[in-house]
Amino acid sequence: MMYDSGKIITGLVIFVIMITFPIWYNVGGAEQLPKVEKPVGKKECVQDTQFMRTSHMALLNNWRDEVVRSGERQYQVVEGVKYEKSLQNGCMNCHTSKAKFCDECHTYAAVKPYCWDCHVQPKEIN
């Protein structure tokens, strides 16, 4: 025998609905995967795509330490072209748009790197 079964079952149903709210609220509404704009006519980056996708931030940190602290400024050569070990003077030579390259993923992943507080993006200066 269960006392107040009506109230309890109603309460349980409401509880289950509320706890699963995020799931059914977002059904079918999944965000589109980010589509980054790739440089035209360039096939290779300083590292392979998978590495760049997962570890570009570590690479940039290493570059900064090497350049600023150790003075190791040797150029990165990709497809026979020399690039500076630099975000704004290196990477952004090919990836010319912060909005279409950096922000595309960063917004999707809800990360807010502070690169552009100091570094200067190519076109859209803020």
Place this chain on the structure above:
Amino acid sequence: MDVKRRKFLKIAGISAIAGIGAPTAFSTLLKGEVNASSGGGHGEATEKSDAHAEEKVVGKQYGLVINTKKFGQIAGLAEKCTAACHAEHNVPDYGNPKDEIKWIWTESYNHAFQGKSDHKKNDALKNLPILVTCNHCANPPCVKACPTKATFKNKDGIVMMDYHRCIGCRFCMAACPYGARSFNWKNPRETYANGEMKFYPNGINKEFPTRMRGVVEKCNLCAKRIADGKLPSCVEACGDTKGIIFGDINDPNSEISQVLKNTFTIQRNPTTGTRPSVFYII
């Protein structure tokens, strides 16, 4: 039982004495000198405490010789140097002396050289613009004061900053006896409603980053330009006037070393023991 214990204690005691004494005995035998181990340390201590000893030369040390005579003769040359540097390095102009950011600027003789007076001196000296900047000290107090190692001495002897690491504590500013460090009280990238930049009326150099609010900044002796084989921008701005001479003061064959060898120069505030690398011909 008793005998065994007595015997054990004797052996233990002798072994202990031998154990304590052995290293000393060995070192005495090996070095052939009783004071060998303490002698080196003592010698080093006296060397350090002797303030009049010749300064030790270690590695590169880039420095400047600033010929103030040239800056007295050529009107506007000092301002040209400042403008070139500040444009190159995106030094913001906050339009307010309290917030001012200075990498290289001018001072009067008695302000630049502490302890020197312009009282009863010639008029030329009183009006002489003394170009001052970070002294890239061989013994930089700012580097010691920095709790995050954001500022450090690089292999070329340049006192560099990694702005990523600066937490804005301003210990370095308190430590620097030359006022060569400035703090960003405001965001240098602040804009007007129309998107125009407030503190960069002439736009920014897109090859160089700006800073953000809450970091200290200073002259970096154009580390990047030097790496690219160029002269620092203040030196370049002087053109052929030889107003500023740049080079490695530790290399006896460099032009700057020759100038230092043959000309009487002074440094700013040398009594603080910072060993500044910027020299002045007055």
